[in-house]
Amino acid sequence: MKDFILEKKATNSHLKGNINISKVPINLLPKVSEIVKIVLGDDISHSNFVYAKGYRINNVLIGNWLQQNNIGVGNTFYIRIINNNTFEFLINA
DSSP, X not given: OOOEEEEEEOOHHHHTTEEEOTTSOGGGSOOTTOEEEEEETTEEEEEEEEESSSEXXXXXXXXXXXXXXXXXXXXXXXXXXXXXXXXXXXXXX
């Protein structure tokens, strides 16, 4: 499977660690309630993959990472989806 990269414009919700990824093709997503790996630079975390008004990952560390990397509301960041269960957050695609 080729990696899929999703471009996002940061919102207040993103800065709190609530990331909606409903625009990703369903076949590239894990099953709801699976634990997924979150890659934030050199740091790795884990989170449950949930469905709440869309497919999403909720992890406060994501919001912290965005802010530490000067990603504010309206700025662009990227998410690379690797093997259906790893979500790597990037500043540049």
